[in-house]
Amino acid sequence: MRSTFRKGLAGLFVVLGVVMLIYIIYKNNTKSYSPEDTVEYNSGDLHLEIFYNRPYKKNREIFGGLVPYNEVWRTGANEATTFTTSKDILVDGSSLPAGTYTLWTIPMEDSWKVIFNSEMYPWGITADKLPSRVADYDVLTIEIPVRKLKNPIEQFTIIFEEQRKFINLNLAWDQTLIRVPIRDPETLQQIKGF
Numbered sequence: 575m576r577s578t579f580r581k582g583l584a585g586l587f588v589v590l591g592v593v594m595l596i597y598i599i600y601k602n603n604t605k606s607y608s609p610e611d612t613v614e615y616n617s618g619d620l621h622l623e624i625f626y627n628r629p630y631k632k633n634r635e636i637f638g639g640l641v642p643y644n645e646v647w648r649t650g651a652n653e654a655t656t657f658t659t660s661k662d663i664l665v666d667g668s669s670l671p672a673g674t675y676t677l678w679t680i681p682m683e684d685s686w687k688v689i690f691n692s693e694m695y696p697w698g699i700t701a702d703k704l705p706s707r708v709a710d711y712d713v714l715t716i717e718i719p720v721r722k723l724k725n726p727i728e729q730f731t732i733i734f735e736e737q738r739k740f741i742n743l744n745l746a747w748d749q750t751l752i753r754v755p756i757r758d759p760e761t762l763q764q765i766k767g768f
Contacts, residue, residue, distance in 0.1 A: 624677070629730050648707075
């Protein structure tokens with residue numbers, strides 16, 4: 575009886591080991607096509623950070639093709655993109671409390687919805703290739719107009735940029751740019767002299 579149990583347990587460990595090995599190989603292989611990146615912004619006690627994976631265009635039609643219009647996108651590849659703020663901020667005039675969020679988007683031809691979701695998801699899509707996001711955990715959704723770029727961007731890029739008292743969160747790929755304005759409410763009060 576013990577021998578059968580031990581063999582069964584050993585078999586289970588072998589299966590789990592094979593599954594883990596396949597997962598690690600798959601994950602590392604996808605990273606070569608869409609490498610990880612972290613971008614940060616620091617000013618005083620405000621720290622913003624985004625972790626995401628950067629797919630390439632590779633002569634593909636991106637928005638309206640690879641990334642369909644009017645559907646939730648994980649805003650990159652592989653794991654769900656995360657956005658962290660060390661303090662409460664204003665995103666396009668709406669309050670976002672300090673914390674870490676997953677960042678989702680719904681690309682449309684003329685505008686995008688940008689969604690901050692309070693849950694963490696280990697991968698950006700399910701086994702059925704559907705977004706992992708659960709809408710019940712959406713904390714903030716804003717809509718931002720699309721800006722067209724003259725020159726295409728080969729690799730999906732997220733950067734922070736200071737511009738006229740705003741911190742712009744820029745998402746750019748192919749010939750599309752989304753510029754999400756962010757403000758630190760404390761800095762805004764100091765500017766107004768409160």
